[in-house]
Amino acid sequence: MTNFLKWWQTVKISWVKHTAYRLNFFLQIIGPSLVFFFVKYNLWTSIFEQSATKVIQGYTLDQMLSYHAWAFIISLVAQGHGSWNLSEDIRLGRISSYLIYPFNFWEFHTASFISFQGIQILIAGVTLLFFSYISIISSFSFEVLLTGFTFTLLVSIFWFLTQYFTGLLAFWLEETWILRVMLQIVSVFLSGAIIPLELYPEWFVKILNFTPFPYLSYYPIQIMMGRDVSLVSGVVIICSWIVGLIFINKFIWRRGLRLYTAAGM
Amino acid sequence: MSSDTVINVSQLCKKFVSFKKEPGIVGSLKSFFVRNPIEKIAVNNFELKIKKGEIIGLLGPNGAGKTTLMKMFTGIVVPTSGELSILGYQPWQRDKQFRKKIALVMGQKSQLWWDIPAMDSFTLLQKYYEIPEDKFNERISHMSEILEVKDLLHIHVRKLSLGERMKLELMASLLHDPDVIFLDEPTIGLDLVAQENIRNFIKEYHARTGCTIIITSHYMADVQALCERLVLIMGGKKGFDGPIHEFEKVLGNEKTLSFSFSTEQNPEAEIWKNYYPEWDEKNRSVELRVPEEELRDLSMKVLQNLPVTDFATEKLPIERVMKTLMENPELLKERSND
Numbered sequence: 001m002t003n004f005l006k007w008w009q010t011v012k013i014s015w016v017k018h019t020a021y022r023l024n025f026f027l028q029i030i031g032p033s034l035v036f037f038f039v040k041y042n043l044w045t046s047i048f049e050q051s052a053t054k055v056i057q058g059y060t061l062d063q064m065l066s067y068h069a070w071a072f073i074i075s076l077v078a079q080g081h082g083s084w085n086l087s088e089d090i091r092l093g094r095i096s097s098y099l100i101y102p103f104n105f106w107e108f109h110t111a112s113f114i115s116f117q118g119i120q121i122l123i124a125g126v127t128l129l130f131f132s133y134i135s136i137i138s139s140f141s142f143e144v145l146l147t148g149f150t151f152t153l154l155v156s157i158f159w160f161l162t163q164y165f166t167g168l169l170a171f172w173l174e175e176t177w178i179l180r181v182m183l184q185i186v187s188v189f190l191s192g193a194i195i196p197l198e199l200y201p202e203w204f205v206k207i208l209n210f211t212p213f214p215y216l217s218y219y220p221i222q223i224m225m226g227r228d229v230s231l232v233s234g235v236v237i238i239c240s241w242i243v244g245l246i247f248i249n250k251f252i253w254r255r256g257l258r259l260y261t262a263a264g265m
Numbered sequence: 266m267s268s269d270t271v272i273n274v275s276q277l278c279k280k281f282v283s284f285k286k287e288p289g290i291v292g293s294l295k296s297f298f299v300r301n302p303i304e305k306i307a308v309n310n311f312e313l314k315i316k317k318g319e320i321i322g323l324l325g326p327n328g329a330g331k332t333t334l335m336k337m338f339t340g341i342v343v344p345t346s347g348e349l350s351i352l353g354y355q356p357w358q359r360d361k362q363f364r365k366k367i368a369l370v371m372g373q374k375s376q377l378w379w380d381i382p383a384m385d386s387f388t389l390l391q392k393y394y395e396i397p398e399d400k401f402n403e404r405i406s407h408m409s410e411i412l413e414v415k416d417l418l419h420i421h422v423r424k425l426s427l428g429e430r431m432k433l434e435l436m437a438s439l440l441h442d443p444d445v446i447f448l449d450e451p452t453i454g455l456d457l458v459a460q461e462n463i464r465n466f467i468k469e470y471h472a473r474t475g476c477t478i479i480i481t482s483h484y485m486a487d488v489q490a491l492c493e494r495l496v497l498i499m500g501g502k503k504g505f506d507g508p509i510h511e512f513e514k515v516l517g518n519e520k521t522l523s524f525s526f527s528t529e530q531n532p533e534a535e536i537w538k539n540y541y542p543e544w545d546e547k548n549r550s551v552e553l554r555v556p557e558e559e560l561r562d563l564s565m566k567v568l569q570n571l572p573v574t575d576f577a578t579e580k581l582p583i584e585r586v587m588k589t590l591m592e593n594p595e596l597l598k599e600r601s602n603d
Binding site: 005093094101258260 | 281341342359
């Protein structure tokens, strides 16, 4: 019970912190995804206009737009969180306070992630309603939505752990943001966030399926669009990555802490 | 280790390794391929025993290793070698029970969450430290009254002045009634009144709870007011460990005595000869170094025979000792060789 209270209070405080600078939050988190969505919207609309056929790799224009609308919504929940402050906290010695409190650093960040997800889910929900209202997203069943949402949450845990991992590298590296930008760019291409994976060579997608990338966007989109995907293998692969990352993060945290100098304390 | 020893340090060492980097882009590229490690020994074979209820002043110039010691004591950094035990725990293992028994206040770094009112941070800490509701309320009301911060509890921390924030930082770190408190420059950057407030608060808190306190500060007034025992660290090594009145005499038992006169005096006069006089430009005031046993006689003599308008003995003898030692660290070596 006392443990739950610690977590709950941290989630509440993080919520207040996340929403303290509302405009900043919007510009930093929602803004880029929104711009990205409109770029893709225009891009695909003009590709279809130029194209002789009405169908590209099984996608009509409407389906393609609906694909990207789902990509937008899913990215809010799955890839919204970035542990931006984590590496800076380490580099500037700000984690010292967390090392002293009887509540662990990872617990604090996980609670902060949970509250962040609360906000993101709310925003994703509103966006979904809006997209269905203007009919970019056509009908979906509650069951499909629930499955897709649960899968996306699982993916978001994976993404959180990946961000945490890159953040922890600050124990060794002076700057980790470049790593995160690289990861972001690679994942945008390989997750199907710009181009559906059907447009990639088949052998390439086969390899890709063992990496976590397709599960960041392509898989959840397929689930949401009611298409046939192997849910079990998706869950197994993402869960394996999650378990692997937990071990790796634990290991590098322990190693990193031995190097930690608490600069300026 | 006897039962009332709270901190036990033996042959403690901490070595930091950093890499040399030349300035500019070329330097960055170079250091990417060839890294020249620089080893720095921050703490070297340090020994210390502290008993329950003591207030220790940990002194030393910048870069002497004070903060590194504090970081090791609180489990923030891991010692390279040696023994360190606090309340029977090894700090670097960061046992949750250990963390519940200590507190750290850093004058240079805020521990309160910047974007929320202090009271929200306190509530969070209440949950972290599992403080019962009644105790929590009692401590908040008691401390906020003494520190006169009742009206500040619900204001965003980022909007407070440094002095106000420091008081709240102190409160935050004492809410869980810690057994050992580490104060790292708690009065840095504060005005004189705020410094004194903080000092008085710490004094009162210590008297009431009997906790053990380790304090570092560059303000000798802090040390003089709070500490009975001083530990001096220089170049990572212990230079002095003992009662404050002994530290004052570390360079001999001389006191500084100063006089101001209404008329110009003769600096060459016989009376000043043995006391290393330092005169001002107009020869109207002088500072003397006088052996303690001659202090009374000399003062009387000067007061009776010369037109004295003001006289004083130094207020903070440890400040002079500290300054002399910092400028001439070799004095300490000579002393320990004696």
